[in-house]
């Protein structure tokens with residue numbers, strides 16, 4: 001398995017985000033990538049470090065297929081524009097959001113920040129855009145390797161991406177790396193599936209492909225009635241228009257264990273079988289582990305081995321894209337277990 005990482009991801013290192021109204025240390029830190037690169041080594045896989053970032057018109061073109069141009073412009077320029085405001089904080093943190101209906105897109109940066117930053121868990125500072133772009137570049141490289149003939153590749157991406165929609169950041173996510181990988185695979189394959197096994201619903205991914213029948217999206221996660229992202233991820237959400245029947249959500253109760261998770265994954269894969277995908281993207285969250293600070297499920301490290309084993313049995317070339325999973329003593333072990341299981345599948 002070829003694994004990819006871009007060291008410039010570490011330039012996104014926000015010190016804090018807002019949790020229950022209070023500034024709290026952000027768990028989405030460069031140390032995650034350190035733990036995960038060690039795990040790749042433990043699992044005996046090869047890690048390719050990507051070359052320094054350069055202007056990449058192809059990446060921009062692909063990103064425009066999943067995000068709006070004004071959102072991409074916003075991400076590139078927001079920090080400078082925000083800091084030009086009198087009395088502004090270092091970290092971009094909007095205090096107003098267009099809940100419900102908005103009549104028009106505002107010109108002022110405070111209005112735009114509230115439009116594009118869905119919640120208080122997507123802090124940006126001066127290094128953020130570089131890190132965000134490096135993360136997307138990593139997903140693109142891993143998907144490109146599969147286009148060139150690799151059977152499976154892994155993208156060590158941080159910040160993660162699956163909460164990022166067409167023009168909204170949220171939940172530590174800015175550019176949707178998983179959707180980008182699917183977009184690259186679509187250049188060769190007509191039917192691509194995304195299987196999201198992160199603790200949280202992949203609401204951004206669902207939103208991007210909501211009306212499309214060429215990319216099937218599925219997610220196992222904690223019931224959003226009780227957990228982030230709160231407003232999306234119910235079983236009744238099946239897509240719309242051309243995409244009706246091409247989205248599958250399998251929510252689980254808060255605190256669900258590995259047995260329940262694997263049963264839910266089996267249900268998701270049964271629903272996927274009808275789509276008959278030609279290529280797969282796996283949105284790999286490791287935050288369902290019992291020690292993860294986000295505390296939503298109670299999976300053991302061995303459960304990630306079984307999840308890897310089960311997903312390896314799905315036919316077709318695969319790109320594994322790292323999503324959540326936060327610093328604990330088990331984080332690296334969970335990735336190593338997943339990769340071992342995947343290899344044994």
Ligand SMILES: [Zn+2]
Nearest residue numbers: 198199200324
């Ligand atoms: Zn997550």
